[in-house]
Amino acid sequence: MFQTVEIPIWLVFLGGLTLTIAVLNRVLVPSVRWFFRARINRALRRVNERLQLSIKPFSLTKRQVLVDRLTYDPVVMSAVEAEARHRGIPNEVAAEEAARYAREIVPSFSAATYFLFGVKLSRWIAQKLYRVRLGANENASLEGIHADATVIFVMNHRSNFDYLLVTYLASERTSLSYAAGEWAQIWPLEQVAKAMGAFFIRRRSENPLYRKVLSRYVQMATEAGVTQAVFPEGGLSRDGKLRPAKLGLLSYILQGFDPAGTRDVVFIPVGLNYDRVLEDRILVGSELDEKGRPRFRAKVSTALWFFLRHLWMRIIGKWNRFGYASVSFGAPITLRSLSSDGRIGAEALGHKLIDAVGKVVPVLPVPLVAQVLLDSGTPLRRAQIVDRAMVLKDRLVDQGAHFHLPRGDFDYAVDVGLRALVRRKVLRETDEGYRLNPAQEPLLAYYANSIAHLPR
Template sequence: MVDEVGARLSIQIRPFQQTNRRALIDRLIFDDRVQHAMQSYVREHNMPREVALDQVRRYAREIVPAFNAYLYFLIGYWLAKKISRSIYRVRVGYTDDAGLASVPESATVVFVMNHRRPIDYILASYLAAEKAALSYAVGKWARIWPLQQLIRSMGAYFVRRNSKDDLYRRVLERYIGMATEAGVTQAMYPEGSLSRDGRMREPRFGVLDYMLRGFHLERDLIFVPVGLNYDRTLEDRTLLLAVEPGTRRPGVAAAFANTMKFVGNQLWLLIRS
């Protein structure tokens, strides 16, 4: 399956992505920098080494994905295509195919995208499926069964945004560094969170910083800009209310009614066309 898919991709699937998940977890746990951070954590918090090791193990299991090429390119691609096209008429304005084709095989490619709405993950995976298998950071919103298992099998890794736990941040840093060093194609949002009004938000460079800490001269780190835009998003009014001080946001029932109205209008337009 991997060989068949790899033959048509501009950027190949890396051996790191095909490595057994348990082996990756062990490699992350016993990474020299993680172990050094753990020892410092033990001294600082005056706790047994075994307790800190259990913490590191729990963080590693939480972060490390379980990439499955079959799920990504067959089931995941099919779902992403159906969801994207059922909601929007998807159009690609420009793509530099020649530029992507000329990327050295040894390079690590990072797609840098603006973050307009939650479906960005799905849309980007669908549009890039002929080019590469994307790995990206996902927040706690996706940590529900069975979505968590599906997203993890598609190569995404879970992050605790705004975590103040130094030990957790060191484990996350080393996973991102290891993936970057191994050439895994990644996608990131420099904004770090969803735009409320379509304007770029204040940049947050945590993931980018972790990528650069693992940079080596023998492997180029190539950033590819990606712009996503929508004629309309389902959450437009709700998101705009969030940035207007003193404005009451609609309840769950009102939000559901507005969503159903939008879906009904789209279905009616589809039937008429």
């Protein structure tokens, strides 16, 4: 019984390693986890104290809990049964599909990731690429929003850069839960987007079970007061014009809204505009397939060449930022105020929101100059462009448009627009004045269209 037993050294090492892991897992790891969780909770309380719109408990709930709540929601379970009957499959199979949709949709929001990483990265990238300016800002109206209201930012969709720009500029007010399309469902972008609170939607899916799961998530988040950000146009504008509203998400919000309930829904119109949209040529060059869906001629090699070329220009000191980027916030629109009984159709709501967003789209130097040259159709000298741009700007401002005047100097603003368009070979400077490059007319129209909807 007390004889010496020989054990291989590798077995001793393995046993020791197993014992060490067990001790760490049972004793040290919980303590370390508690320590960091306590620090995160203190930081979160400080963040919530300074935010105009606080982070709601729903956003901080563990993701698996939200997935389970959504999967076993009575409305979703009824849809599962209907789907199983329709397709002649077992309920368990349809239920697993619903669970898969729930896992795909539900975000895994991390306040630490959002404020310590996402906001700082968004600010750094935005300021490196653009001269970022805040346009019209309805601070007084925002401060008057009831603490129990669900706030939804509705924005025009000019670029995929919109996400970064609005995240940065809205970070002093709130965190935003974005509705993101399929384009973001690639590794590692998907994981980062979900940690930032984004929920994914399949915009073209006609699957009734998927639509029911998505609608219930939107309604649950809205009922819980989660601040959201949506693009009612449903996708990027390919010609620069403001597009009609898609009614999917809006109809889900309306279906779950109780006019007699304690929580109102408040829409904040947000207008975005750029002197240069990074993917403008891709958007203008897109075509529609046989089903009417856009097909973009985007290549990895093109993106890589774009990045390397601008990196080299930065190294040799010849790189310039892509002009101005501006965001304007409009006056809130409460859902209860839209009709006497608190009810309004999705189409009427979509039209009203798009109209409100359009009114706060900022006027920037490149769109202004582009509109002047497009209206003229003939070469113009600089003095003529300045005169016509001044007249156009005055008409727009008189109708309530917000114009960003760089350095407070209108002549300089026109020079900014002309220099950007000449550098990109959209305009040619000749003895007769500035002439449009015919091959680049669609690109000039793209920027002019960004303000074409504004009343004059």
